[in-house]
Amino acid sequence: MKEDSGPAAGPAIAVEGLHKSYGDVHAVNGVSFTVERGEFFGVLGPNGAGKTTLIEIMEGLRSADSGSVSVLGRSPWPRDTSLLPRIGVQTQASAFFVRLTAAEHLETVAALYGRDRKRARETLELVGLTDKAKTLVDDLSGGQKQRLAIASALTHEPELIFLDEPTAALDPQARRNLWEMLREIRTEGRTIVCTTHHMEEAESLCDRVAFVRAGEVIALDTPASLVRGLNAPTRVLIPTAQLTPEQAKGLEGADEVATEGLSTVITTRAVGRVLAAVGGLTELQDVQTRTATLEDVYLELTGTEYQA
Ligand SMILES: Nc1ncnc2c1ncn2[C@@H]1O[C@H](COP(=O)(O)OP(=O)(O)OP(=O)(O)O)[C@@H](O)[C@H]1O
Numbered sequence: 472m473k474e475d476s477g478p479a480a481g482p483a484i485a486v487e488g489l490h491k492s493y494g495d496v497h498a499v500n501g502v503s504f505t506v507e508r509g510e511f512f513g514v515l516g517p518n519g520a521g522k523t524t525l526i527e528i529m530e531g532l533r534s535a536d537s538g539s540v541s542v543l544g545r546s547p548w549p550r551d552t553s554l555l556p557r558i559g560v561q562t563q564a565s566a567f568f569v570r571l572t573a574a575e576h577l578e579t580v581a582a583l584y585g586r587d588r589k590r591a592r593e594t595l596e597l598v599g600l601t602d603k604a605k606t607l608v609d610d611l612s613g614g615q616k617q618r619l620a621i622a623s624a625l626t627h628e629p630e631l632i633f634l635d636e637p638t639a640a641l642d643p644q645a646r647r648n649l650w651e652m653l654r655e656i657r658t659e660g661r662t663i664v665c666t667t668h669h670m671e672e673a674e675s676l677c678d679r680v681a682f683v684r685a686g687e688v689i690a691l692d693t694p695a696s697l698v699r700g701l702n703a704p705t706r707v708l709i710p711t712a713q714l715t716p717e718q719a720k721g722l723e724g725a726d727e728v729a730t731e732g733l734s735t736v737i738t739t740r741a742v743g744r745v746l747a748a749v750g751g752l753t754e755l756q757d758v759q760t761r762t763a764t765l766e767d768v769y770l771e772l773t774g775t776e777y778q779a
Pocket residue numbers: 493496497498516517518519520521522523524525
């Protein structure tokens with residue numbers, strides 16, 4: 472299933488001047504970008520930004536009003552059935568075959584793609600649901616259903632995988648297991664396009680991310696470049712019981728001093744000098760340093776309070 476997957480075959484996705492409106496709402500308003508083969512690409516932005524509309528156009532589930540989309544070298548609209556075995560789709564409202572167990576559901580999905588039971592079992596194992604093989608789909612928890620939905624998108628080993636908030640209902644352990652699994656899939660050379668509201672997740676997994684706001688891509692780069700571009704200061708947190716704000720204000724390199732809960736917080740662009748000075752006054756093992764993250768980029772770009 473990996474035909475046309477060499478570098479010579481062009482990008483996995485190329486979107487150019489895409490527009491889509493629902494009445495007066497410009498859900499996608501002039502979007503252009505390219506996703507390279509083998510890339511893990513994140514689409515980020517607040518609720519209603521246009522992410523799902525954009526992804527559904529790439530998946531061939533919606534038509535665009537204007538602009539062009541190429542997916543694995545083909546146009547997904549009008550519906551191109553030759554693309555279906557080559558892409559895997561997990562949506563926020565995945566459907567299951569009712570009255571089947573988790574294993575039976577996946578075996579059915581696998582059979583639809585001409586894959587065998589062994590592959591269905593492998594995929595169940597991949598998402599950590601082997602011990603739920605005999606559980607009815609209806610009796611799975613929300614997070615387990617979500618893992619089954621992801622497995623359904625992976626059974627046929629597609630070249631390109633679309634994931635819409637894949638870890639939304641997962642507990643922290645399941646989320647980290649899924650990250651590991653997605654990293655593994657990526658090393659197999661598959662392309663992954665993923666939306667998420669978890670900035671830590673995007674920072675940890677994505678090669679590049681596109682921030683979408685009001686239907687437009689307002690930033691697109693690697694998470695590290697976006698964070699660097701903020702040029703944000705470092706925050707040093709020390710228990711106030713060990714260093715009071717008054718003591719902190721006198722320290723070399725401290726730009727600003729505040730208190731947060733039980734901590735004195737020093738904002739600085741000379742973290743080495745501040746730590747050296749703090750080390751002379753208190754135990755450094757109780758000191759935490761915080762540098763900017765993709766969440767800070769989100770707040771800067773969208774100008775909104777982040778809500779997971
Ligand atoms: N079928 C539809 N009919 C009318 N308006 C729609 C439809 N689907 C989406 N919209 C509107 O288009 C805009 C973009 O919606 P979209 O679902 O693409 O955003 P999103 O970024 O995926 O949001 P979320 O993070 O909440 O999933 C919103 O204003 C939404 O209300």
